[in-house]
Amino acid sequence: MEMFPNHRHPETIDNDSSMRLDVNDIRPDSFHQFPTNHIIANTRADFAIYLRQDDQFVLYTRKGESFSPEHRKKLESQGVDQVYIPLHQKRAYDEYLRRNLGQLLDDESITVAERAKAWSTTTQDMARGFFEQNLPKTTLRIRYKRFEDVVSQSTRFFQEPRALKELSKFITKSGKGYGHGVGTMVYTGCILHTFEPDDLLMTACCLGAILHDIGKTRLPSNLLDKAPNTLTDAERTMFISHPAIGVQLSASIPLVPEAIHCVLFHHEREDGRGFPSGAMADDIPFYAKAVSLANHYDNLTRGTAYRPPLHPFEALKHIRDDQGAHDPQLFKRLIQILAEAKIA
Missing domain, CATH: 1.10.3210.10 (Hypothetical protein af1432)
Known part of the structure; x- marks a missing residue:
């Protein structure tokens, strides 16, 4: 049973239709893991976020989506402390952290x-x-x-x-x-x-x-x-x-x-x-x-x-x-x- 039933299984690893992958073909070592609390409200990310369920990865947000406060709250309420991005999008994640580092450092919930x-x-x-x-x-x-x-x-x-x-x-x-x-x-x-x-x-x-x-x-x-x-x-x-x-x-x-x-x-x-x-x-x-x-x-x-x-x-x-x-x-x-x- 899915932890987040309202979220769809990924048809793509990002918004590029040329990168279509079946979820069962995605290997764990093709993802980068990072803490859920790095998701900062009212920011936009140029990477997709996936959740891991056993040996499968389920798409949570698509590349280019903006994060509302509810995105992180929902994950944390379900005990999800780590999320995943496609490894080839890690540079975009690094840039996201650099751009929002000040906000993250000021977040006393971390x-x-x-x-x-x-x-x-x-x-x-x-x-x-x-x-x-x-x-x-x-x-x-x-x-x-x-x-x-x-x-x-x-x-x-x-x-x-x-x-x-x-x-x-x-x-x-x-x-x-x-x-x-x-x-x-x-x-x-x-x-x-x-x-x-x-x-x-x-x-x-x-x-x-x-x-x-x-x-x-x-x-x-x-x-x-x-x-x-x-x-x-x-x-x-x-x-x-x-x-x-x-x-x-x-x-x-x-x-x-x-x-x-x-x-x-x-x-x-x-x-x-x-x-x-x-x-x-x-x-x-x-x-x-x-x-x-x-x-x-x-x-x-x-x-x-x-x-x-x-x-x-x-x-x-x-x-x-x-x-x-x-x-x-x-x-x-x-x-x-x-x-x-x-x-x-």
């Missing part, structure tokens, strides 16, 4: 451990995609495993609701900003990798790199879309406060000192003309300098609301010409990493 794991898995996936797009395969093979470990180890910092709440706000308010954080983490980690740091320092700095802009969640959105040279004095004062605000928010995560340094110093300069404190070169930890450089490079190549992205070569030239901004030795290491990727 345990803290499950939400922290969802953050870890999604961030690892984002980092891998960034690696594949921006760095050479040799770098991916040598360094990516360490990034996976770093993100996994960082999960312990999000084992309480307050920490997840701040992380949710950061991702929800600025999805692009979080993507920039992941990109900054990857470049930071690659630079630090050349110094062979221990795992504790690597984890702290990469987490600080991901969260370096978390203070911007307390700034008006329209302020963040303005070019720096168009800000009024009052707006500039507000903008340059975001590293210090980020440090205040870090108390709820809580970050270790090295990670906090990365948040606080990510806009400081070697020549002392940075902010918020105007620290000079000798006052800035080298790992925070790596975050500052990675942040600058990723911002230039990613583009903003007021400036299109620069080609990697143009971005490096821009940084080189900005005398006094960054440590020359760290800059050389970044060039070497990008040269391996044949994009510098």
